[in-house]
Amino acid sequence: MKSKFFKSVAAASMAVLVVGATAGSSLAQSLLEKAEAGEAIRIGFANEIPFAYPGDDGSPKGFVNVMTIGILKQMGYENIEAVQTEWGGLIPGLNANRFDIVTGGMNILASRCENIAFSEPIATVGDGFIVAPGNPKNIGNYESLNEASAIMVTGAGYSNIEAAKGAGVPEASIMQVPGPTEILAAVRAGRADAGAGTYFTMKQLADSSNGTVEATDPTAMPEESFNWAGIGFRKSDQEFLDKFNAALKEYVGSEGMMSAVAEYGYAEASLPGDQTTEWVCANR
Incomplete structure (x- = not known):
């Protein structure tokens, strides 16, 4: 060996x-x-x-x-x-x-x-969001981003970009950053209304944020957003x-x-x- x-x-x-x-x-x-x-x-x-x-x-x-x-x-x-x-x-x-x-x-x-x-x-793997405490813009899925005129932040190259665009979210409303640390920072600072990634990652960010953000319910996501x-x-x-x-x-x-x-x-x-x-x- x-x-x-x-x-x-x-x-x-x-x-x-x-x-x-x-x-x-x-x-x-x-x-x-x-x-x-x-x-x-x-x-x-x-x-x-x-x-x-x-x-x-x-x-x-x-x-x-x-x-x-x-x-x-x-x-x-x-x-x-x-x-x-x-x-x-x-x-x-x-x-x-x-x-x-x-x-x-x-x-x-x-x-x-x-x-x-x-x-x-x-x-x-299912998608998920992090949002401000109480989810003030009621964001639960990609369509709700449009309804709330929300800015979404996600990682460059993440599958969430394609998913959001497929739901009609305009490119101008999608902020791209290097990774999870920057996603969390953008939501905390109010530069974005929702951070998107896999539910695994978003839940971990929420759990480590000392209550400054929360993870949304992943079951609100459409079936077609689940991936392997x-x-x-x-x-x-x-x-x-x-x-x-x-x-x-x-x-x-x-x-x-x-x-x-x-x-x-x-x-x-x-x-x-x-x-x-x-x-x-x-x-x-």
């Missing part, structure tokens, strides 16, 4: 330096070839609690990282590097070989399926992805997995069910 280590890279620019040191050999290899040769598998993620984020020591935390590492371990791979970047840099960074797998808790969407390959679903999260790969690494999916099938929902992800709020209701990535790519 290969030795286990994690190497944290604090920003995308640093990640480029790490890659540059080995570019001559790694770029010519497929992920399967690299892994079988004992080279590090680099997992890329943004600071998206509770999906994926760096711990105080730089180690990869969050339920998507835990699941990915668990699956890789089941496959026999334990030499893993953690590469943190901004959300908007995940797909470009993957395709630029800055890392090998995206573990950021990314929803599977048709637009993303055009650019990368996803694993089979690992979680069912997957783990991202380069399309050229389909052979590795096939092996990964085989291990994923045995791992997801297992007693060991459920125990490992419980601390992040992942429960039986979060399991992906029988939906396939092929279906999700065609319908989301």
Whole structure:
């Protein structure tokens, strides 16, 4: 068994330096070839609690990282590097070989399926909002944003942008920021009426805000706003992805997995069910 280590890279620019040191050999290899040769598998993620984020020591935390590492371990791979970047840099960074797998808790969407390959679903993910205490503009779903003439803030590259536009929210009413910290800051400061993201993330922001914001009821969201999260790969690494999916099938929902992800709020209701990535790519 290969030795286990994690190497944290604090920003995308640093990640480029790490890659540059080995570019001559790694770029010519497929992920399967690299892994079988004992080279590090680099997992890329943004600071998206509770999906994926760096711990105080730089180690990869969050339920998507835990699941990915668990699956890789089941496959026999334990030499893993953690590469943190901004959300908007995940797909470009993957395709630029800055890392090998995206573990950021990314929803599977048709637009993303055009650019990368996803694993089979690992979680069912609903959207949610954070709002001022008491929800003064009565925001519960994307349509209500229009009714209230509200400003929505969300992360650059988040699926919430497409969902809001699909509900008729004008682009001028959608503020884009780097990630959750900035979403919370915009709502707290009154620069936005609602912060949008996955319910997992919005609930965590609300719980950590000392009462300055609250999370809305996720059941008010329309069924079509529910998504499935997957783990991202380069399309050229389909052979590795096939092996990964085989291990994923045995791992997801297992007693060991459920125990490992419980601390992040992942429960039986979060399991992906029988939906396939092929279906999700065609319908989301």
